[in-house]
Every structure is written in C-alpha cells, then in structure tokens.
Amino acid sequence: MKVAVRTLCEFAAREGDLDFRYTPAPSAEEGIAGHQVIQSKRGYGYKSEYSLTGKCLGLELYGRADVYNPHSGLLEEIKTHRGDLSRIRPHQRALHRAQLRAYGALLCRQENRKTLKLALVYFDMGKNRETPVTETARADELWQELETLCERYRLWAEQEAHHREQRDIRLAGLRFPFAQFRPRQRQLAETVYKNTVKGGSLLLEAPTGLGKTLGTLFPALMAMPAAAHDKLAYLTCRNTARQLAVDAVERLRAAQDAPQIWPLRTLELVAKADACEHPDKACHGDSCPLAKGFFDRLPDARAEAAQAGTTLTQDVLATIAVGHNICPYFLAQEMARWCDLVIGDVNRMFDQAALLHGLTRQNNWKTGVLIDEAHNLVDRGRGMYSVQLDQQRLLKVKKTAPKA
Numbered sequence: 543m544k545v546a547v548r549t550l551c552e553f554a555a556r557e558g559d560l561d562f563r564y565t566p567a568p569s570a571e572e573g574i575a576g577h578q579v580i581q582s583k584r585g586y587g588y589k590s591e592y593s594l595t596g597k598c599l600g601l602e603l604y605g606r607a608d609v610y611n612p613h614s615g616l617l618e619e620i621k622t623h624r625g626d627l628s629r630i631r632p633h634q635r636a637l638h639r640a641q642l643r644a645y646g647a648l649l650c651r652q653e654n655r656k657t658l659k660l661a662l663v664y665f666d667m668g669k670n671r672e673t674p675v676t677e678t679a680r681a682d683e684l685w686q687e688l689e690t691l692c693e694r695y696r697l698w699a700e701q702e703a704h705h706r707e708q709r710d711i712r713l714a715g716l717r718f719p720f721a722q723f724r725p726r727q728r729q730l731a732e733t734v735y736k737n738t739v740k741g742g743s744l745l746l747e748a749p750t751g752l753g754k755t756l757g758t759l760f761p762a763l764m765a766m767p768a769a770a771h772d773k774l775a776y777l778t779c780r781n782t783a784r785q786l787a788v789d790a791v792e793r794l795r796a797a798q799d800a801p802q803i804w805p806l807r808t809l810e811l812v813a814k815a816d817a818c819e820h821p822d823k824a825c826h827g828d829s830c831p832l833a834k835g836f837f838d839r840l841p842d843a844r845a846e847a848a849q850a851g852t853t854l855t856q857d858v859l860a861t862i863a864v865g866h867n868i869c870p871y872f873l874a875q876e877m878a879r880w881c882d883l884v885i886g887d888v889n890r891m892f893d894q895a896a897l898l899h900g901l902t903r904q905n906n907w908k909t910g911v912l913i914d915e916a917h918n919l920v921d922r923g924r925g926m927y928s929v930q931l932d933q934q935r936l937l938k939v940k941k942t943a944p945k946a
C-alpha cells in the first residue's frame with residue numbers, strides 16, 4: 543500500500559471549509575518556477591527535491607522534500623502564492639505544516655536524526671519575497687504525528703488495495719457487450735489493446751459508425767491489469783461525446799456476469815458551471831453553505847461515492863452531495879483521486895492547472911489516456927495556453943497605474 547505524503551496529508555489532515563480566497567494562486571507553471579527560484583538561492587550544500595521514503599503502520603510512504611540542508615539540519619517546504627499572506631486561512635496553513643512535518647518524520651528516520659529544523663517558506667511570486675515560518679521538532683513527536691495520519695488512512699488504503707485487486711480481475715476477463723464486432727472494429731480494438739500493454743502512443747483515424755467509443759474503451763480497460771495502469775482517462779472535446787463514453791461503460795457493465803458487482807469506479811467530470819448549486823456565491827465557507835465544513839463532511843460522502851457501484855455521473859454525485867450537504871463539484875474533484883476511469887473534457891489533462899495531470903504527477907500514477915477527436919487538440923490547446931487582453935480594461939487600468 544503505497545501513498546504519496548501529499549496524498550496522505552490531503553486525506554487525513556484537511557478539515558474545515560473549502561476556501562480559495564487566498565487565490566489568485568500562481569499557476570502550476572509559476573509554482574514550479576517559484577520553487578526553482580528559492581532552490582537556486584540556497585546554493586552550495588543544499589539538496590533540492592530530496593527523495594524521502596519510509597514505512598509507517600504498513601503504508602509505504604514516498605515524496606520529495608523541496609529543500610534540505612544536511613549540514614544545518616534544515617528542511618524546507620515551499621508554498622508559492624500571490625498577494626496578502628494573511629489571506630491564507632489557518633486550516634490551509636495547518637495542512638501545509640502537516641505535510642512539512644510528515645516529510646520531517648521520514649527524514650529523521652532515513653537520516654537517523656534526533657531533531658530537525660523545519661521551515662515552511664511562503665514565497666510571494668509577485669513581490670519575489672520569502673516569508674519563512676520556522677520551528678524545531680523532535681524526531682519522536684514527528685513520527686507520532688505521522689502515525690496518527692497513517693492510522694486515519696490505513697483502513698481506506700486496505701479497502702483501496704482490495705478494490706484494485708477486484709477491479710483487475712474483472713477487467714482482465716472483460717467481455718465485449720455484443721456478439722460480434724463491427725467490420726474493422728476488432729482490428730481497432732486489438733491495435734489499442736496491444737499498444738496499451740506496450741505503453742506506446744497511437745494516432746487512429748476511423749470512419750463514423752465504426753464504433754470507436756467501445757472499440758477503444760473496451761480494449762484500453764481490458765489491458766489495464768496487463769499494463770499495470772492505475773487510471774484511465776477518457777477525454778473528449780464535446781459534452782455529447784462524454785455522454786457516449788458514459789453510455790458505453792454502462793453497456794459494458796450490463797454485458798458482464800453479475801453486473802450488479804462492478805468494481806470499476808467511473809467518474810464523469812463536468813464543468814463547474816454545470817455542477818455548481820450556488821452560481822451566485824463564491825467558493826468559501828462565508829459565502830456558500832456547501833463550502834462550509836466541506837472537509838469535515840467529506841469523508842462520509844467520499845465513502846458513499848466509493849461504494850456507489852454505479853457511474854458517478856453529475857446526477858449521482860449531486861444526490862450523494864446533497865445527502866451530506868457538501869458541494870457536488872468539489873466532491874467530483876475529490877473522487878477523481880479514487881476512480882479508475884475518469885471521463886471528462888481534454889482540459890482536465892492538458893490545461894495549465896489540469897486536475898488529472900496534477901494528480902498523476904503527485905501520485906506517480908500510470909495513467910492511460912484516450913482522446914476522442916484528437917484533431918481538436920490544436921485549437922483547444924491554443925485556447926488553454928492563450929491569454930486575452932481586453933483593450934477597454936487595459937486603457938482603464940492605464941489611467942490609475944503608477945509610474946513604471
């Protein structure tokens with residue numbers, strides 16, 4: 543049972559409200575750039591991206607500490623932000639600190655240290671300014687805290703390991719839902735299967751009516767155990783194509799023996815505008831009632847969603863969310879961590895702050911990716927990586943701008 547330290551902390555150390563008020567946060571790219579600025583400032587003797595591993599209560603933990611100086615015994619965790627630091631809420635700071643201390647616990651074990659200096663470094667990208675929050679901690683107290691987090695996560699991890707086993711057994715013996723393939727659909731499916739197992743890239747052109755959705759989804763799912771894939775992302779450029787994929791999964795499920803036992807967690811990710819229950823409010827506890835206490839009620843909602851046994855569509859998630867009085871959109875974001883197949887827009891993998899890309903990196907997942915109508919990626923990519931400057935707004939701001 544392997545788990546990234548960050549995932550462990552996000553699972554076991556988050557509480558309170560949803561809150562994005564300390565945004566505008568830097569983009570993923572800016573965040574990486576910010577880390578590099580600080581790491582380069584530290585100079586000789588410092589190690590950046592310091593690899594840490596360890597075992598705690600049967601869990602194999604791994605992660606990378608941002609900066610470590612073995613000579614002075616200082617471990618640093620960098621958090622980039624923009625704007626007033628006081629806007630970062632106490633429970634968000636608590637999560638950052640929990641992560642730093644978890645790294646500290648692993649480091650003390652790994653390097654046989656009795657004490658460690660810890661620094662949570664908030665780096666303001668706009669002002670190029672560091673604000674460190676430092677403390678010194680004992681190895682035994684750090685380890686005790688780590689055990690508490692692992693204790694909270696362990697039951698879930700055991701359930702997840704069991705789920706993975708059941709999922710892989712079912713997928714390896716997956717049955718095609720029709721008696722026969724359509725002409726050339728078998729060839730398509732075989733090509734996708736072989737390619738998935740060997741981990742290659744494939745560009746396919748196939749005519750309408752050949753049955754591409756099932757002809758690619760079926761073999762990609764079936765190959766997941768052999769390819770040791772953790773996740774499969776089915777990405778589309780249109781909502782109607784997303785619905786086709788959801789229907790294809792349902793058709794697959796119905797064609798299997800004992801379809802009521804279906805250990806393939808499938809999630810349909812929809813846009814925030816479509817899932818939000820309070821479009822007139824902001825995503826924090828002082829504005830939206832579904833953000834208030836979100837993380838306190840999330841564990842029960844997450845457990846229910848994980849056991850749902852059906853595709854987590856927008857409607858299914860909305861029903862679960864309402865039962866726990868939490869936001870359905872952010873429940874879906876959470877479930878992206880725990881589902882095997884995620885069906886969503888291409889921006890979920892390719893945007894600058896793409897959820898699936900971020901989770902794949904964070905958790906070292908092996909993720910298979912199927913992209914429907916991939917020729918649209920050029921245009922969609924332009925949209926994702928371009929900025930629009932409004933002339934009216936620019937002229938208005940120019941009047942009040944200080945001298946360069």
Ligand code: SF4
Pocket residue numbers: 560814817818819820821823824825826830831832833869870871872
């Ligand atoms: S319901 Fe809407 S406003 Fe409220 S937290 Fe969810 S997305 Fe944000």
